[in-house]
Amino acid sequence: MLGGRxxxxxxxxxxxxxxxxxxxxxxxxxVLPRESFPPVSEIYGSLLGLLVEPGLWIEVGRTMxxxxxxxxxxxxxxxxxxxxxxxxxxxxQMSRLVIEFLRPVPSVALIPLAVLVFxxxxxxxxxxxxxxxxxxxxxxxxxxxxDVDPVARDTARSYGLPPLARFARxxxxxxxxxxxxxxxxSSAIALILALTAELVVGAPGLGRAIVVxxxxxxxxxxxxxxxxxxxxxxxxxxxxxxxxxxLLRWHPSHREVAL
Amino acid sequence: xxxxPRVSDxxxxxxLPGGLLLGYGVWSAQADNFYFxxxxxxxxxxxxxxxxxxxxxxxLPSVSRLVAGYSLAVVVGVVAGIALGLSRRARLTSEPxxxxxxxxxxxxxxxxxxxxxxxxTNSKVFIIALGTVWPILLNTxxxxxxxxxxxxxxxxxxxxxxxSVLLHIILPAASPRIFAGMRTSxxxxxxxxxxxxxxxxxxxxxxxxxQSQRGFEIPEMWTGIVVIGLLGFVLxxxxxxxxxxVLFWHRGAKGLLGDSAAAPAVESSADxxxxxxxxxxxxxxxxxxxxxxxxxxxxxxx
Numbered sequence: 001m002l003g004g005r006x007x008x009x010x011x012x013x014x015x016x017x018x019x020x021x022x023x024x025x026x027x028x029x030x031v032l033p034r035e036s037f038p039p040v041s042e043i044y045g046s047l048l049g050l051l052v053e054p055g056l057w058i059e060v061g062r063t064m065x066x067x068x069x070x071x072x073x074x075x076x077x078x079x080x081x082x083x084x085x086x087x088x089x090x091x092x093q094m095s096r097l098v099i100e101f102l103r104p105v106p107s108v109a110l111i112p113l114a115v116l117v118f119x120x121x122x123x124x125x126x127x128x129x130x131x132x133x134x135x136x137x138x139x140x141x142x143x144x145x146x147d148v149d150p151v152a153r154d155t156a157r158s159y160g161l162p163p164l165a166r167f168a169r170x171x172x173x174x175x176x177x178x179x180x181x182x183x184x185x186s187s188a189i190a191l192i193l194a195l196t197a198e199l200v201v202g203a204p205g206l207g208r209a210i211v212v213x214x215x216x217x218x219x220x221x222x223x224x225x226x227x228x229x230x231x232x233x234x235x236x237x238x239x240x241x242x243x244x245x246x247l248l249r250w251h252p253s254h255r256e257v258a259l
Numbered sequence: 260x261x262x263x264p265r266v267s268d269x270x271x272x273x274x275l276p277g278g279l280l281l282g283y284g285v286w287s288a289q290a291d292n293f294y295f296x297x298x299x300x301x302x303x304x305x306x307x308x309x310x311x312x313x314x315x316x317x318x319l320p321s322v323s324r325l326v327a328g329y330s331l332a333v334v335v336g337v338v339a340g341i342a343l344g345l346s347r348r349a350r351l352t353s354e355p356x357x358x359x360x361x362x363x364x365x366x367x368x369x370x371x372x373x374x375x376x377x378x379x380t381n382s383k384v385f386i387i388a389l390g391t392v393w394p395i396l397l398n399t400x401x402x403x404x405x406x407x408x409x410x411x412x413x414x415x416x417x418x419x420x421x422x423s424v425l426l427h428i429i430l431p432a433a434s435p436r437i438f439a440g441m442r443t444s445x446x447x448x449x450x451x452x453x454x455x456x457x458x459x460x461x462x463x464x465x466x467x468x469x470q471s472q473r474g475f476e477i478p479e480m481w482t483g484i485v486v487i488g489l490l491g492f493v494l495x496x497x498x499x500x501x502x503x504x505v506l507f508w509h510r511g512a513k514g515l516l517g518d519s520a521a522a523p524a525v526e527s528s529a530d531x532x533x534x535x536x537x538x539x540x541x542x543x544x545x546x547x548x549x550x551x552x553x554x555x556x557x558x559x560x561x
Contacts, residue, residue, distance in 0.1 A: 008351055015352035036374050093268055094275045101276070105488035106450040108465070111457065112472030112480050116294050192364040192450075199366050200457045200469075207367065214370040222370055230363035237362055 038220045047224040056209075056228065063205040063232075066122060066194040070129025071186060078134045079179060082141025083171070092142070099138070107132035108196060115201055125197040125205070132193045133186035140182030144175030177244075177251050184240040191233050206232075296478045301485070304478040309486055313467070318486065321463040324380055325452045328387025332444060336392045337437060340399025341429060350400065357396070365390030365447075366454050373459055383455040383463075390451045391444035398440030402433030435509050438502050445498055449491050464490070 020040050027037045050056040085092045107128055118124035148171055156166045198207025206229055213222040284298040309318075343350045365386055372389075376382035406429060414424045456465030468483035 011348055011351040012355050016355045018352075019356055090271070093271050097272050097276045098279060101488065101492060105484070105491055106446070106453055108450050108453045108457075109468060109484045109487040112468045113294070113484065115472060116477075188362075188364075192366060195364045196366045196454050199369060200454060210367060210370055214374070219374070226363070226367050226371060229367045230359050233362035233364055234359055 036219060038223065042220050043223040043227060046220045047227055050221070050224055050228070056225075059204070059206045059209045060228070060232065062122075063191075063194050063198065063207070066125035066129055066197065066203070066205065067187075067190045069122075070126045070194070071133050071183070071190045073126065073130040074133035074186060074190075075137055075183060077130075078137035078182075079141050082138045082179075083145050083175065085138075086142040086145025086175070087171070103135045103139075107193060108200075111197070111200060114197075120201050120203055122203065124201065125194055125203045128197050129190045129193045132189050136185045136189065137179065137182040140178040140185075141175060144178030145171055147178065148174045177248050180244045180248060184237070184244060187236050187240055188233065191236060195229065294477060296481065300478050301481045305482040305485065308479060308482050317462055317464055317467045318490075320380070321452055321456065321465070322490070324383045324455075324463070325387060325448055327380075328384040328451075329391055329444065329448045331384065331388040332392040332395055332448075333441060335388070336395030336440070336444075337399050340396045340437075341403055341425070341433070343396075344400040344403025344433070345429075357393070360389075361393040361397070365451055369455060369458050372455075378459040378461075383452070383460070386455045387448050387451045391448045394443040394447070395437065395440040398436040398443075399433055402436030403429060405436070406432045435506055438506060442498060442502070445494060446491070449487075449494065453487060 023032075023037075024040045026032045027034055027039045085095060110131060111128065114124045114127050118127055152170050152174075153166070156170050161169070194205065195207040197203045198205040198209075199211055202208050202211070206225060210222055210225045210229070213219075213225060280298070283295075287295050287297045288299070343353060368389060369382075369386060372382040372385045376385055410428055410432070411424070414428055419428075452463075453465035453468075456463035457469045460466040464483060464487050468480050468487070471477075471480035471483060
């Protein structure tokens with residue numbers, strides 16, 4: 001994503017440095033009130049200071065553990081179920097109303113329930129993340145299986161390929177890009193939910209650290225933590241994209257377009 | 260000839276939801292679980308609470324914040340998206356900032372919004388707008404970039420004024436992608452509405468369910484969850500109606516823009532199959548174009 005030619009880098013760097021300089025100048029000259037908007041250089045200094053201390057990494061680890069366990073749980077439940085629903089028209093029709101009703105229910109509406117049932121710790125975070133991530137993965141799996149080329153499927157059947165081989169050689173490869181997209185979308189959602197659980201309910205992690213530094217008045221540190229959160233989100237997205245690209249290199253949607 | 264299977268299909272849809280509701284009703288009636296009250300109790304509490312005593316107190320403020328933030332995001336996202344979609348230089352310049360802000364989970368900015376706008380309505384509208392603007396922006400950029408350059412060249416050589424180019428060429432061509440982004444944003448907006456009301460708030464649906472939980476008013480909490488679910492369902496349904504109306508010419512083309520021959524062909528085949536296939540099942544038909552769009556929208560902006 002950040003490849004590209006050197007020529008493209010000039011405007012990118014210009015854009016980013018222009019914003020940083022404007023923000024720095026605005027808060028140094030008092031256009032933005034200094035106590036709520038500390039200069040960017042101080043925020044970066046604070047972030048660098050946090051990076052060498054274990055405290056930040058412990059919080060990141062807590063957030064990421066909720067992220068990872070919840071995402072894994074959602075994938076383990078949603079991929080098989082989605083493939084089943086994608087393969088059977090009858091099962092899909094029967095569950096359609098339930099899915100259509102449950103899907104738009106924002107997972108955050110379940111926060112109070114999750115707190116009651118799971119307490120304010122890691123379990124609650126994992127439940128929320130898993131619930132929210134379940135739907136995108138489920139839907140992408142359904143679409144992926146429904147999108148299998150019927151000619152390929154029928155050919156495999158008429159050549160007498162056993163069901164397991166049909167699944168492994170036809171259905172899984174053509175559904176894989178969809179599932180990968182679902183996982184990538186869900187990884188962003190998972191981070192949002194993990195942070196929300198920490199911010200709103202106070203489960204330990206980056207979100208709570210942000211609230212604590214806001215309440216205790218160390219605004220610079222609050223910005224540094226928000227910055228760290230954004231970098232974490234960007235990093236996750238980049239990693240997912242590049243893994244997806246590498247694993248699905250053979251798929252048309254990931255081939256380089258030759259012009 | 261077709262009605263018989265369709266009636267049974269139609270009834271089949273209600274088997275599982277009905278079964279689930281019945282199962283929960285029977286289980287909860289005898290389970291006597293404090294956290295999962297009987298269905299009848301939730302029902303009667305719902306009638307007491309939401310018809311219509313708390314509607315102006317909690318539901319209306321929530322919805323109006325959502326509408327304000329979401330409209331702001333649509334306007335900003337489409338305008339900025341068209342500008343960035345047309346200019347490669349602007350796109351490259353803004354790419355790092357856009358990528359960073361998009362990756363930043365919006366709830367992390369709640370403390371910042373509180374600092375900036377205080378605890379009132381403005382901070383919530385800000386959070387909703389900030390969280391929902393990115394899918395719209397990125398999809399608009401992609402939609403504008405998917406425009407065939409021949410069309411723009413032709414418009415230029417015919418000296419069509421730039422206002423008309425914008426209104427009659429660029430906007431219609433980008434609108435399917437814009438709607439795909441708006442749909443993603445709508446569900447994000449509902450989530451952010453609830454989250455923002457859970458922190459430093461005095462009313463709203465998120466405030467209501469969190470307060471009910473803290474006061475151990477469990478049936479009330481459940482009715483709040485049901486109301487949020489219904490709100491999401493209704494808004495989603497409304498959105499699909501609007502989308503189907505605005506994009507009626509694009510129906511069934513599944514995002515294959517630029518292939519003008521494909522649209523009518525798919526249209527007629529959709530008619531041939533009856534409403535079952537292409538359009539009747541609004542949700543799938545409308546999310547399907549979402550698949551490539553979400554996949555593409557997270558690629559580099561340039």
